[in-house]
Amino acid sequence: MCSKWDNDEVIQRFREYLRIPSVHPDIDYGDCVEFLKKQAHDLDLPVAVYEFVPKKPVVVITWEGAQPELPSILLNSHMDVVPVYEEHWTYPPFDAVVSEDGFIYGRGTLDMKDIAMMHLEAVRRLKNAGVRLKRTVHLSFVPDEETGSVDGMRVFSESPEFKDLNIGFALDESAPNLHPTEIMAFYGERTSRQIVVTCRGDPGHGSLLSSNTAGEKGGVQINVLPENLSVSFDIRIAPDVDHDEFDDMILRWCREAGDGVTFEYVVKNPQVKNTKIDGSVPFWDVLKNVVADMGYTIKCLICPGATDARHIRRQGIPAINFSPIMDTPMLLHAHNERIHIDVFKKGIDIFENVLKAVANVP
Incomplete structure (x- = not known):
């Protein structure tokens, strides 16, 4: 043209x-x-x-x-x-x-x-x-x-x-x-950070009302109670937030969710002034x-x-x-x-x- x-x-x-x-x-x-x-x-x-x-x-x-x-x-x-x-x-x-x-x-x-x-x-x-x-x-x-x-x-x-x-x-x-x-x-x-939260529990059939399942800690899967579930989060932390306190908050949430709930960082960028x-x-x-x-x-x-x-x-x-x-x-x-x-x-x-x-x- x-x-x-x-x-x-x-x-x-x-x-x-x-x-x-x-x-x-x-x-x-x-x-x-x-x-x-x-x-x-x-x-x-x-x-x-x-x-x-x-x-x-x-x-x-x-x-x-x-x-x-x-x-x-x-x-x-x-x-x-x-x-x-x-x-x-x-x-x-x-x-x-x-x-x-x-x-x-x-x-x-x-x-x-x-x-x-x-x-x-x-x-x-x-x-x-x-x-x-x-x-x-x-x-x-x-x-x-x-x-x-x-x-x-x-x-x-x-x-x-x-x-x-x-x-x-x-x-x-x-x-x-x-x-x-x-x-x-x-x-x-x-600050960009990415985490994967994993919930582990007892597997079984989806029709059973079992306790201690991964689903009740972190989600469900159709017809099956899996041994583990995972969910990923793309997080942006504001500069005025204490990043160590943020880490502690995520850890506390996982502990409160029950045994077998863990998280790991895929990306953990440092805080920059x-x-x-x-x-x-x-x-x-x-x-x-x-x-x-x-x-x-x-x-x-x-x-x-x-x-x-x-x-x-x-x-x-x-x-x-x-x-x-x-x-x-x-x-x-x-x-x-x-x-x-x-x-x-x-x-x-x-x-x-x-x-x-x-x-x-x-």
Whole structure:
């Protein structure tokens, strides 16, 4: 489908990235790496590719600041996207079609290849304008965020290479904003934990009114009293909840249910401290002020899900999840994921000003 945007280099770069099917499962990240290397080459910036886990590359593009000894700024995004049900899409999800009304359709238009390209285009604008920022800026592109970040940001954040970046402040994804002037910013996340509760008892026929069955402790099965039943829970613990007390509560519930009731963690993520928004982090104050100067407000929230930012915060680095995607419905992981071109370009405008402000904090 031809459109008036076909000669717009900014939009064409975005569409090129969207067309790379870095979709779970079994992703080949090779085309993403080559695309990002090309962007770095065009910007005349150094690029490093690390493989802490085989076939799970981490790409880092660096723009050195005038005072590289200062702690740097990290702009993070992930390369992977979630699966699609193509039969439910108006346009093929990896064709990056631009509709007549100016929407780009494609998996990753909101989560989060759009933010990755906003980061890159903001750097491109500033660099091409001859701007030299005080602080070094690193743009990281990581794998496997959509499957828990185990082979992506988690292992990267624990590496010597990450420590060598000397990061003082990081920005990562938040979510689209339905409001035209209010931006959601996450300064912390609920802790993701997954448990399996197992109830054991005496088996028998479903018609018998036996005692001490697994069913009376944790559920029933049609026509059969099984020897054990199990149920899984995907839990999100609020940051202000004592996580040790939460563990004790689960243990107490299992004991109260009767003998033979146990639980085990499938995933037990550690509690991570929130980024402070009380005025003690100058980068946050500058970000908030520059956004206000552009006519926007920031709504501070705890993220209900999980992002790569939790691994950054775990290293003691303040991180804010910030996506200037305005007046846009929440279509993350949905059919017909899309972003309007005007919204995408406005996001670049906002990031340009934000980056210039946070990277010049004394």
